[in-house]
Structures are given as structure tokens and as C-alpha cells.
Amino acid sequence: MAEEVMNNKQIILKHYVEGYPKESDMEFKNNNIKLNVQEGTNVVVLKNLYLSCDPYMRSRMSKLEGCYVQSFTPGSPITGCGVAKVLKSGDSNFQEGVVVILVVEKIGMFHLRWRMDYHDSPQLVSKNGVGQFAKMLGCCVVGSAGNKQKVDMLKTKFGFDEAFNYKEEHDLDATLKRYFPDGIDIYFENVGGKMLDAVLVNMKLHGRIAVCGMISQYNLDKTEGVHNLFCLIAKRIRMEGFLVFDYYHLYPKYLEMIIPQIKAGNIVYVEDIAEGFENAPSALVGLFSGLNVGKQVVMISCE
Known part of the structure; x- marks a missing residue:
């Protein structure tokens, strides 16, 4: 041959x-x-x-x-x-x-x-899928994005209850208090930096933070510090990192769940x-x- x-x-x-x-x-x-x-x-x-x-x-x-x-x-x-x-x-x-x-x-x-x-x-299914899964489970979901088009998409296409442009918010602590007057139960962390600092202050007692990434820090020569870590103690917050590699064994089960949801239009x-x-x-x-x-x-x- x-x-x-x-x-x-x-x-x-x-x-x-x-x-x-x-x-x-x-x-x-x-x-x-x-x-x-x-x-x-x-x-x-x-x-x-x-x-x-x-x-x-x-x-x-x-x-x-x-x-x-x-x-x-x-x-x-x-x-x-x-x-x-x-x-x-x-x-x-x-x-x-x-x-x-x-x-x-x-x-x-x-x-x-x-x-x-x-x-x-x-x-x-990209990161917006996290918010859609949360909606399926009955959560009130608020998202953040970097321009008006993306903010509108979070609400109109992905079904988020609210969303805001973080680039237009000069006081993230005040912003989160506006959207979460009673505090945050669950935060999906993919940003880091100033956003994480503001979230820690606004978490509820026994709140949970799943840490997936910190994109705001990837291009910095010196990463920003987090100043409100004491909130983890005061509010008894559980904050845990995770990697997709740890869950590959669940991938077949995930496909059984997600494909029918996509075909039905429940997840977009x-x-x-x-x-x-x-x-x-x-x-x-x-x-x-x-x-x-x-x-x-x-x-x-x-x-």
C-alpha cells in the first residue's frame, strides 16, 4: 500500500x-x-x-x-x-x-x-449552563457580564432572574446588596479579585462557594489579594475548588441528563x-x- x-x-x-x-x-x-x-x-x-x-x-x-x-x-x-x-x-x-x-x-x-x-x-454547554441548572432546581439566579448584549442574553435567552454589567458598577458591594438584599446562598466563582471580595461580604450564614476559575487574575504579573476571607469564619461559609478531571467518571450519567434537556429546549x-x-x-x-x-x-x- x-x-x-x-x-x-x-x-x-x-x-x-x-x-x-x-x-x-x-x-x-x-x-x-x-x-x-x-x-x-x-x-x-x-x-x-x-x-x-x-x-x-x-x-x-x-x-x-x-x-x-x-x-x-x-x-x-x-x-x-x-x-x-x-x-x-x-x-x-x-x-x-x-x-x-x-x-x-x-x-x-x-x-x-x-x-x-x-x-x-x-x-x-458553557458557564451559563450553571445558572440554567440552578433555575431548574428552583433557585433565584443573578448573573454578571461585561457588556449590555451579554447582560440581556443572560435574562432573555438563558432565563436568569436578573443580571448586571460589572464594568458599570463602581461599588460591587453595593451592587450585590441591591440584587441580594437578604444575602447570597450559593456563588459559582469564576472571576476572583474584587468580585470575590464583594461576594464574601454578602454571603449568607452557611453559604457555599464553588470555585471553578479566576479569570480576572490570569493576565496579572502579580495577582490581587482577597481581603475579606475572615467572612469564611464569621459566616461559616464553605468554599471549595473543583476540577472537571475529578468528575470524568460521571460523564456518561451527565450525558443521560443533559441531552434530553437540550433537545427539549430546557437548556440552551x-x-x-x-x-x-x-x-x-x-x-x-x-x-x-x-x-x-x-x-x-x-x-x-x-x-
Whole structure:
């Protein structure tokens, strides 16, 4: 059998990043990839269809120590999550033509993969899904966003009871008291900094804070301190971090729950789709200035 070779374009991190990332911190590199699969191997050749741009990727652009993820290696391709199509397969669990959700070890047009998770109808639900889940459970939900369009979307599309533009609020403590006169029971933390400080003051006794991220701190040379931590003691607040990796074993159960809810229209989502692999760096950088509206995705190929 003649050896089949395809040109493959990859995104390379040029150097560790300080401050806000720029498109110039990344570059494209072309190489060739062999599409043939030798008999007796479990190698799978994939064609990337969609790539996910996520805030945690910014942390990996810096030199990390003691973190839950490893730093990207300057001069090497960056990694991320995506959706791909199986082109060639030496693994009986993955037939040619099926669509898979996976961690892309080297972001490019094509790549090899030895292990992945399979699902024939992948769906993505971004952070606004947290508020929608809370509404399903009977909570009064208030959200914050960085512009009027997003604030309106939280209320009209995602069903939040209220929402505000944090960039227009000069006193976040007063803002939270306006929306939560009796205090906050549950806070989903993905911001950090001044917002977390204001939330701590406004929590109820025995309130709960689930810490998912702190995007306001990712591009700072020196992260901001939190001044109201004593509220954890005074109000007996439970504050706990979590990582999605700890809950992968529940993913099949999650799909059983979420897919019927999406099909029924009870859970909705918005995707901001950048078309073309060449636009992946600008899509990733845009996350940190709020340019995206919804889950940021890069479409490489529409199939």
C-alpha cells in the first residue's frame, strides 16, 4: 500500500507569555503526517473539525509550578480540547467516520491519537449552563457580564432572574446588596479579585462557594489579594475548588441528563464560532477582552 502523507499545520507557542496574550505569541508551523495505520496497532488518525478555546489555556502559556496542568512548551504545539472525525483506525472501538470528543495533544489540522472518548452527537454547554441548572432546581439566579448584549442574553435567552454589567458598577458591594438584599446562598466563582471580595461580604450564614476559575487574575504579573476571607469564619461559609478531571467518571450519567434537556429546549447554549484554523490564535486571545459571545469554538472543517 502506498504511503499516504498529508500536510499538517500546527499552532506553536513561541515563548512564555507575560501579561495579556497576543496573537504574536503564537505562530503556525507546517509539517507532514502519515495517514496510514499499520496492521496490529491501535493507532487512530483523526481530522480535527472543531477546537475549543478556554481561559485555562492562558495559564499554560506561563511557566507553572505546582499547578494541576503542565505549562505548554515554547517551540512546541499547544494543546486543547476538540471534536474530530476518525479517518483511519487500528482500534476496533473507533470505526472510520465516527465523531469523537477528545483532548488534542498537539493542535493542528490532523493528528494521531491512541485513546479518546466517543459520542455520536457532541454538545457543548458553557458557564451559563450553571445558572440554567440552578433555575431548574428552583433557585433565584443573578448573573454578571461585561457588556449590555451579554447582560440581556443572560435574562432573555438563558432565563436568569436578573443580571448586571460589572464594568458599570463602581461599588460591587453595593451592587450585590441591591440584587441580594437578604444575602447570597450559593456563588459559582469564576472571576476572583474584587468580585470575590464583594461576594464574601454578602454571603449568607452557611453559604457555599464553588470555585471553578479566576479569570480576572490570569493576565496579572502579580495577582490581587482577597481581603475579606475572615467572612469564611464569621459566616461559616464553605468554599471549595473543583476540577472537571475529578468528575470524568460521571460523564456518561451527565450525558443521560443533559441531552434530553437540550433537545427539549430546557437548556440552551450559544457558540461563538470562528471559522478557519488560521483564526484560532485571535479567537483564543479574544477571550480575555470579552470579544466572544458564548462558548468560543474554532471551526476547522464543517462535515
